[in-house]
Amino acid sequence: MENTSKVYVAGHNGMVGSAIVRRLQQAGFTNIIGKTSAELDLRNQLAVEAFFATHQPDYVFLAAAKVGGILANDKYKADFLYDNLMIQNNVIHQAYKHGVKKLMFLGSSCIYPKMAPQPLKEEYLLTGLLESTNEPYAIAKIAGIKMCDAYRYQYGCNFISVMPTNLYGPNDNYDLNTSHVLPALLRKFHEAKENGALEVTVWGTGKPLREFLYADDLADACYYLMHHCNEAGFVNIGVGEDISIADLAALIKEIVGYEGNIVWDTEKPDGTPRKLMDVSKLTAMGWKATTTLKEGIEKVYNQRFLQPT
Numbered sequence: 001m002e003n004t005s006k007v008y009v010a011g012h013n014g015m016v017g018s019a020i021v022r023r024l025q026q027a028g029f030t031n032i033i034g035k036t037s038a039e040l041d042l043r044n045q046l047a048v049e050a051f052f053a054t055h056q057p058d059y060v061f062l063a064a065a066k067v068g069g070i071l072a073n074d075k076y077k078a079d080f081l082y083d084n085l086m087i088q089n090n091v092i093h094q095a096y097k098h099g100v101k102k103l104m105f106l107g108s109s110c111i112y113p114k115m116a117p118q119p120l121k122e123e124y125l126l127t128g129l130l131e132s133t134n135e136p137y138a139i140a141k142i143a144g145i146k147m148c149d150a151y152r153y154q155y156g157c158n159f160i161s162v163m164p165t166n167l168y169g170p171n172d173n174y175d176l177n178t179s180h181v182l183p184a185l186l187r188k189f190h191e192a193k194e195n196g197a198l199e200v201t202v203w204g205t206g207k208p209l210r211e212f213l214y215a216d217d218l219a220d221a222c223y224y225l226m227h228h229c230n231e232a233g234f235v236n237i238g239v240g241e242d243i244s245i246a247d248l249a250a251l252i253k254e255i256v257g258y259e260g261n262i263v264w265d266t267e268k269p270d271g272t273p274r275k276l277m278d279v280s281k282l283t284a285m286g287w288k289a290t291t292t293l294k295e296g297i298e299k300v301y302n303q304r305f306l307q308p309t
């Protein structure tokens with residue numbers, strides 16, 4: 001990739017896409033294309049075809065997806081399957097048709113079997129049953145990896161895939177019904193502190209373990225791998241350390257400075273018991289995360305809740 005290359009970041013307004021745009025701008029890229037979903041519905045095959053014919057991007061980061069936390073995945077199963085399959089099929093196929101030099105497809109750690117050994121090595125893909133709350137999303141993401149591999153195999157396209165662990169950062173979703181745990185807890189503890197509430201309700205048992213990566217670190221890894229990875233399969237992107245939801249809640253409570261109690265709503269699902277990425281492949285390729293969980297949460301909390309708008 002040259003600084004003058006035309007780079008299409010699909011999903012440029014989302015948490016991941018906007019972090020990739022920031023990383024490209026920091027590196028001096030001057031020809032970055034992004035379209036909002038109102039301007040370009042990536043589920044529409046004809047619209048995506050017309051977009052590629054008009055803009056002819058050299059490189060594509062495919063960070064557009066329908067995403068959400070455990071309840072959204074569980075409730076909107078059809079949307080998570082349909083939207084994600086349509087988006088990725090259209091973008092990957094048109095990237096092939098219009099001679100894109102390289103495409104990166106972004107997936108998720110939920111592609112791994114629910115009971116896979118930990119940490120999750122890339123070779124554990126398709127070795128067992130998926131977690132039921134996010135099976136449609138995981139199936140779509142697995143299809144995306146296989147699309148990239150198939151187009152590489154049959155047509156010689158340099159399409160690569162990366163699987164980030166759970167993410168957080170600027171431009172996250174704070175809707176309590178559809179968000180992931182980290183932004184949800186920041187909001188819940190912040191509002192409880194502001195309102196003087198005596199308790200905050202956190203979902204599940206607190207026992208599941210999750211790994212969290214700051215979005216700007218992910219973007220840096222994507223930028224790095226766009227330069228250094230040219231192979232089939234995929235690369236895990238994570239920090240290599242996890243934390244229980246109970247400990248995460250305690251950490252966020254402390255950062256926010258909330259002094260009330262935590263109540264556990266065990267009617268809500270726990271989801272996968274543990275999702276810890278094995279990052280040895282990524283480390284061997286020469287990349288490592290730099291933002292600690294505490295630093296990352298403090299940054300996001302300051303930006304989202306403490307800075308005047």
Ligand code: GFB
Nearest residue numbers: 069070073110134179180181184202203204208269270271
């Ligand atoms: O972040 P989260 O929604 O996604 O939930 P997953 C992680 C854990 O936090 C679960 C618990 O055990 C939740 O029960 N949790 C506690 C909460 N309080 C809350 C809360 O207020 N909101 C939320 N959302 N969770 C998603 C998948 O799984 O992760 C997606 O559904 C995707 O497919 C994404 O892979 C990264 O890690 O369980």
